[in-house]
Amino acid sequence: MTNKIDINVKHITRVEGHGNIVLNANNGTIEKLQWQVPESPRFFEAMVRGQRYEDIQIIVSRICGICSVTHSLAATKAIENAMNIDVSEQTDIIRVLLHYAEQLESHVLHIGYLAAPDFFGVKSVVPLTTTNTETVKTIVKAHRAANEWMGLIGGRPTHPITIKPGGFTKIPTEKQFKELQTKLQQTIQDLKVIADVIATVADKIPAFERDTEYVALKQTTPPTYTFYHGDIATTDMTEAIPVDQWHNVTNEYVVEQSTAKWTKWHRDSYAVGALARYNINAELLSDTAKEVAKMFSLEKGCCNPYMNTIAQLVECVHVAETAVEMIDGLLTKGLKEEAVTATPKAGKGAGAVEAPRGILFHEYEFDNNGICTGADICIPTNQNHANIQKDFEELVPQIISEGQDSIRLKLEMLVRAYDPCISCSTHMLDVKFVE
Amino acid sequence: MNKPRVAIFDFSCCEGCQLQIVNLEEELLNLIGAVEMVEWREAMSEQSDEYDVAIIEGSITRAEDEERLKKIRRRAKVLIALGACATIGGINKIKNNFDLNEVTEYVYGDNAANKIVQTIPTKAVDEVVKVDYKVHGCPIHREEFISILCSILIGKKPEIPEYPVCVECKAKGNPCLWDYGQVCLGPIIRAGCGARCPTAGFRCFGCRGYIDDPNINAAKDVIERYGLSIEMLKSKMTLFGTGQEPNND
Numbered sequence: 001m002t003n004k005i006d007i008n009v010k011h012i013t014r015v016e017g018h019g020n021i022v023l024n025a026n027n028g029t030i031e032k033l034q035w036q037v038p039e040s041p042r043f044f045e046a047m048v049r050g051q052r053y054e055d056i057q058i059i060v061s062r063i064c065g066i067c068s069v070t071h072s073l074a075a076t077k078a079i080e081n082a083m084n085i086d087v088s089e090q091t092d093i094i095r096v097l098l099h100y101a102e103q104l105e106s107h108v109l110h111i112g113y114l115a116a117p118d119f120f121g122v123k124s125v126v127p128l129t130t131t132n133t134e135t136v137k138t139i140v141k142a143h144r145a146a147n148e149w150m151g152l153i154g155g156r157p158t159h160p161i162t163i164k165p166g167g168f169t170k171i172p173t174e175k176q177f178k179e180l181q182t183k184l185q186q187t188i189q190d191l192k193v194i195a196d197v198i199a200t201v202a203d204k205i206p207a208f209e210r211d212t213e214y215v216a217l218k219q220t221t222p223p224t225y226t227f228y229h230g231d232i233a234t235t236d237m238t239e240a241i242p243v244d245q246w247h248n249v250t251n252e253y254v255v256e257q258s259t260a261k262w263t264k265w266h267r268d269s270y271a272v273g274a275l276a277r278y279n280i281n282a283e284l285l286s287d288t289a290k291e292v293a294k295m296f297s298l299e300k301g302c303c304n305p306y307m308n309t310i311a312q313l314v315e316c317v318h319v320a321e322t323a324v325e326m327i328d329g330l331l332t333k334g335l336k337e338e339a340v341t342a343t344p345k346a347g348k349g350a351g352a353v354e355a356p357r358g359i360l361f362h363e364y365e366f367d368n369n370g371i372c373t374g375a376d377i378c379i380p381t382n383q384n385h386a387n388i389q390k391d392f393e394e395l396v397p398q399i400i401s402e403g404q405d406s407i408r409l410k411l412e413m414l415v416r417a418y419d420p421c422i423s424c425s426t427h428m429l430d431v432k433f434v435e
Numbered sequence: 436m437n438k439p440r441v442a443i444f445d446f447s448c449c450e451g452c453q454l455q456i457v458n459l460e461e462e463l464l465n466l467i468g469a470v471e472m473v474e475w476r477e478a479m480s481e482q483s484d485e486y487d488v489a490i491i492e493g494s495i496t497r498a499e500d501e502e503r504l505k506k507i508r509r510r511a512k513v514l515i516a517l518g519a520c521a522t523i524g525g526i527n528k529i530k531n532n533f534d535l536n537e538v539t540e541y542v543y544g545d546n547a548a549n550k551i552v553q554t555i556p557t558k559a560v561d562e563v564v565k566v567d568y569k570v571h572g573c574p575i576h577r578e579e580f581i582s583i584l585c586s587i588l589i590g591k592k593p594e595i596p597e598y599p600v601c602v603e604c605k606a607k608g609n610p611c612l613w614d615y616g617q618v619c620l621g622p623i624i625r626a627g628c629g630a631r632c633p634t635a636g637f638r639c640f641g642c643r644g645y646i647d648d649p650n651i652n653a654a655k656d657v658i659e660r661y662g663l664s665i666e667m668l669k670s671k672m673t674l675f676g677t678g679q680e681p682n683n684d
Contacts, residue, residue: 011476013476013477013478013479013480014476014477014478014479014480015477016450016477017450040446040447040496040497040500040554041496041539041542041543041551041552041554042447042496042527042530043530043538043539043541043542043554045541045542046530046533046537046538046541046542047526047529047530047533047538049541050532051673051674055640055671055674058640058674059526059529059674062449062451062525062526062573063449064449064450064451065448065449065450065451065452065453065454065574066450066451066454068449068451109454109457113457113478114478117480123479123480123481124475124478124479124480124481125478126467126472126479129464129467136464137461140460140461140463140464141460143457143458143460144458144460144461147458147460155631155632155634155635155637156631156635157455157458158451158454158455158458158574159451159573159574161631161632161635161637162635162636162637164637169635169636169637170635170636
C-alpha cells in the first residue's frame with residue numbers, strides 16, 4: 001500500500017500577503033517540500049527615485065499597512081543619517097512610544113486573530129466570538145487600545161502623518177499623555193488575562209526545536225530591550241556591528257534549485273522577529289513581561305520557532321509597561337514645543353529598526369536638493385524565508401507519519417508563527433515558484 | 436431574509452485598508468453578525484465562489500490579476516473598490532512614470548527576466564471591470580467604510596462628498612498650512628477623510644483623488660500668491676495623482 005502525501009496550500013490564509021506551501025511525499029520519502037512566495041512585486045526602490053526627501057516616508061509607509069510606522073521610522077532615520085539631521089531627546093522618546101504602539105497592535109492582531117484560531121482548532125476568530133466571547137472581547141479591547149495609542153501620536157493608526165525628518169508635525173498634550181498612561185495600566189491587566197487564556201491552550205504549540213542563528217538590534221547605552229536604537233547583533237557572535245554595514249548581514253544569495261534570493265549571515269539562514277529579540281535581549285525585559293515568559297517556560301536560547309508567538313505576547317506586556325515609565329519621564333521634564341528644522345543636502349544613509357516581525361533596513365541616497373537618487377530596502381520577512389524553508393526540511397521528516405491533515409496544520413502554524421508580512425515586497429522578494 | 440454574502444479580495448497593495456476593517460474593533464463583531472463573511476484570506480481560512488458583495492483591495496499590476504478580477508466581477512452582484520490602490524491606482528501608479536524594464540532591472544538586477552517579477556502598468560480596478568462603489572483614501576477611513584457598506588446593504592445610495600478637503604479642514608478651525616509654507620493639496624482633493632492630515636499638521640497629499648470639477652485655476656492663483664511654484668504642486672500630485680487628470684469640464 002502506498003502512503004502518498006500531497007499538500008498544496010495555495011495562498012496560506014491568516015497571514016499578511018501571499019505564500020504557498022507545497023509538500024509531496026511518497027511512502028515517507030519527501031519528493032518536494034517548498035515554501036513559495038508569489039506576491040506581486042511593487043518596485044518601491046525604483047519608485048522613490050526623483051522624489052523629495054520629505055515625501056519618502058509617505059511613499060514607503062505604503063510598503064506595509066501593518067508595519068507602516070516601522071517603515072516610516074526606518075526611512076526617516078535613514079534620511080536623517082544621510083543628511084546629518086539631529087533630533088531632540090523628546091522627539092526620540094515620542095518616536096519610541098509610537099513604535100511601541102505598533103508593536104502592540106501588530107502582535108495582538110497576530111496572537112489573537114491570526115494564530116489563536118489554530119490553538120482552539122477553528123478556522124478563524126469568527127467562531128470564537130460565540131464560544132469564547134469574553135476572551136475575544138478582551139483581545140479586541142487590547143487591539144483598540146493599541147490603535148488609539150498609535151493614532152494619538154501618529155495622527156491615525158495606519159500610515160502615520162506626524163513623522164517628519166527632524167521631528168514631529170504635532171505631538172500629544174501632557175493631558176493626552178496622562179490619559180494614555182491610565183489606559184495602558186488597564187491594557188497591562190487585559191494582556192495578563194489574554195496570557196492566562198493562551199496558557200490554557202499552550203499544549204497546542206508544537207514542541208519542535210532547530211538550532212538557529214537569531215539576529216536583532218542590541219542597544220548597550222543605556223542597556224535597553226530595543227526596537228529602535230542600537231547595532232546589529234547575532235546569537236552567533238558576541239560583537240554587534242553598526243547599522244551602516246547591514247549588507248554584510250543580509251548577504252543575498254540564490255539557491256540552486258530556484259532563482260530565489262534568500263539571506264544568510266553565519267549559516268545557511270537566520271531568523272528575525274520577537275524570538276530573535278528575546279534571545280538577544282531577554283534580561284532587559286520589564287518585570288511583568290519576564291513573569292509572562294516564565295508562565296510559558298520561555299527561556300533565552302529557545303530555538304522553537306512556534307514560540308515566536310509567545311515571545312510576541314511577552315513583548316506586548318513589555319512595551320505597555322515600559323511606556324508607562326517613559327511617559328512619567330516625559331511629563332517630569334515637561335513637553336516642549338519644538339520647531340522641526342531640516343535642511344536637505346547630498347548624502348547616503350541607512351536606518352534600521354525592529355518591525356514587529358523583525359529587523360528592517362532602509363537606505364537612501366540624495367542629491368544636493370534632497371531629491372532621492374537611489375534606495376535599498378530589506379524587510380524582515382524576506383530575511384525569514386530561508387529559515388522557514390530550513391525549518392520545513394527539519395520538521396517534516398519528524399512528523400511524516402502523522403497524516404496529511406496534521407502535517408498541513410503544523411506547516412501552516414509554523415509559517416504563521418513567523419507572522420510573515422509578505423506584501424512588503426521589495427527587491428529581496430523570494431522569487432521561488434513552481435510552474 | 437438571508438444575510439448578504441460578503442467576500443474580500445486583495446490585489447497589489449499594503450493590505451492596510453483590510454486592516455482598517457479589522458480596526459473597526461467591537462464594530463467588526465457587529466458587522467460579522469449582520470453579514471455572512473464567506474471569504475477573507477487575511478482573517479479566515481474559508482473560501483467561497485458565491486457572494487453578493489465583493490470588496491476589492493489593491494491595484495492591478497499583472498496580466499493574471501486582470502483575469503482573476505474579471506472572474507470575481509462575474510460572480511458579484513455588487514463590487515466595491517476599497518482604498519486608493521483600488522480606486523485610483525494609489526502609490527503603485529508612481530511606477531508608471533518610469534520605463535518598466537528599467538524599473539524591473541533596478542529592483543531585481545540579474546533576476547529581472549524572471550517571469551514572476553514581470554509587471555504591467557498599474558491599473559485602478561475600474562480600468563479593468565465595472566466598479567459600483569468606491570471607498571476612497573489611503574488608508575480608507577473606517578467610519579466611511581461602514582457608512583457606505585450599510586447604505587449598500589439597505590439599498591440606499593452612499594453619500595460620497597463632492598467638495599474639497601479644505602471644507603472639512605476649515606470646519607475644524609485649522610490654520611491653513613499654506614501659511615506655514617506647506618504645499619497642501621486640500622483645495623483640489625475629495626473630502627470625506629475629516630481632513631485628518633492637515634489637522635495633524637501634515638499637508639494633504641491627495642490620497643482620495645481629485646474632486647470632480649476642482650477649481651484648478653483658483654489653486655494656481657493662490658499658490659502664486661504664496662510664492663510657491665506650480666512645479667512643486669505637480670510634484671506633490673505624483674504621489675497619488677499619476678495617470679489622473681482632474682475632470683474639469
